[in-house]
Amino acid sequence: MIGSWGLDAALEVGIAAFCAGEEPPGDDQVWEGLTGAGVEPWLAERLLVFLPMAYVRRLLPDVSYPDAVLDSRGKVLLSREPVFVAAFERARYASRAEFERIALRSSTFAVINEALNAGSQLADLELSEPRLLKDLEPAVEGDGGMPSPRAVFEGFLREHGISLDDGTKVDASLVVHPAPAGMVMAQVDFAVSHPALAKPWLVESFAGHGTTWREAIGRAVNMFSLGALHPIIDGLLLPGAASGQVERERYEHPDGVFELVLGAQINLFAETVPPVAPLLDRLLEALRAEKLGRKVHGLRLFAAHHDGELLNNEVLLDSEPWSGGEAVVADSPAPLPEGRVAVRVFGLLVPVEV
Template identity: 40%
Template sequence: MFDGAVEVGIQAFMHGDEDQDDESIVSRLEAQGVATWLAERLLVFLPIAFGRYLLRESAFDPNFIDGEVARPLDGDPVYRSAWARAHTAGRAEMQRIGLRSAAVDLANQLLHDGTSSLSDLVFTADLLSAPLPPLGPDGGGVPSPRDLFSKALAEHGFPVTETDGALHCGPLTIDARLFPRESPQGIIAQLDFEVSGPGLAAASVLESVAGYGQTWQEAISSAAAKFLRGSLHPLIAALIDRAGGGDQVHWERFEHPGSPFDLCIGPQLIYFSPNATIEAGPLLDALLHRLRAETLTQRIHWLRVFVSTDEGRIQVNEVLLDNEPWPAGEATVAAAPVGQEFCAMRTFAVLVPA
């Protein structure tokens, strides 16, 4: 539930060229719409989790002292998410966050003379300087991308189960992750949605979308809405249940020299302008014509097109085939006639062997 919150917390710790003090980290998170109870947990639990992972050869008391009460660390969902993320932390993240841990500082002192090893060390429960506020009733202002993905599938009649931290929907394994960024204009939430399963041309389908806002709630919700409107239904229809995409997808036959495919096309999404500056129908036809020259295996393939234009010029030209840039597709987009308005458009399609 707090996978997105942990990424936001890491972003706050990593901000700037120097280590941030506690007050600055909490204030930054609160200014970005993070509830105080969550901001304080991120401040406390990220260094503890990262520090314990650095010292994982040592023994630790499983509790922390919250005021005068001993509580199990793994009883707090924010800590559990922080601990899971510690396993994939990069060197810079470990240096900035893990080294703030009191346990790491103590270990460095004990190991300095070389008379002890990590496996010799036994640490008592972490003692907090002040009691934590109680958990809030919601996500604390940072929606979980994994929860959003799971909920959307369940609402379409395809429940998601979890086994050892992995999410499964029928024969598929799904995941979603937030990559937070900041800009002078506000917050940018890049969400990566991943689906793996049998029959795919690559290991997994990876769909990446970005949303903008003044808070993480706004930015994450904006990005998720783009994925749910544009890519979710083609994925459901092509990978789970052909009827599951409803009227949000269009199926047509795609004749390829190797063998035919059924093409599932999602809705065209248009941003910043009421009208597309590139005609979607002719562009898709031109892309499919180019695709006939590509060697396609008898597996499931997918095509993602994102184009932005301004003043009669293409500003962003991104055409991905099975997650990889497709130069012939980008050349096709570059040759298309372009209108004058500032506009962006996105299309996602899946090819299923007929």
């Protein structure tokens, strides 16, 4: 049986494989897209079989469906197949485009459509157990080549002695982006909800690429652990639990005193990059013109340059674009006058009671 590992990322990759291209891909194309990017065959097979089956049941809920499928060994109970159970839950949030690509390709949909054309009503249909074309491969221990960012995030927190409750929630979701042949591109959105935050959710997104999903997701997770994980832990979830991994400085603001809990500076495309501290000081000066409630606020800077020209400029305050901060970046010099360089830094502004 499949263990308790998360299926969130595997489902998103499976859905993306079905939705790829201008025309619906065949089963062989879906299979090659999954296994070619490192999804283990037993998991790829279940995504190929159970995603369409789950989606058609969400699309046409008035039909009476069987609770099992058949193979040469007998019945396979769907309630004991975690991929089907998770796919059925994920289909609750499916878009119209997903239904068109996934549900409509199901053999079950073809059977229902034929019955409707013959004059039957949806509520009168009771379908028999479908027979699989081949027996399912036995599931094996592990994540099937698809690590769950959500499970990894929760694991990081457990390592720091942090437990989640009704007031503190975390999530990490995979967004699949188009990539050149032979590569995959993963964006992972890490989210935290806590009563002390200024907004209901704080979200930090990181991207990673690779030849397999394990490699791409691993790179995104590594960037998160380097730049954002420790400020979130030490500034919000459990102060003092990651004190050696953050910098703290006092910040005087018209709305009160805060402490800036800052993560490591992440440098991309260049090995030696000057500290971003002067630019951060200018951002903090501009921030004095903004209203800040006595809550914890997230501040994130990402800027990319090429030969001194600004290519990407993203400054987020509480996970939303801050135009005042982006104006500061636009008026500031590049970290390096030549070549390609990008810098990213994230911190939390934590109110200090004086």
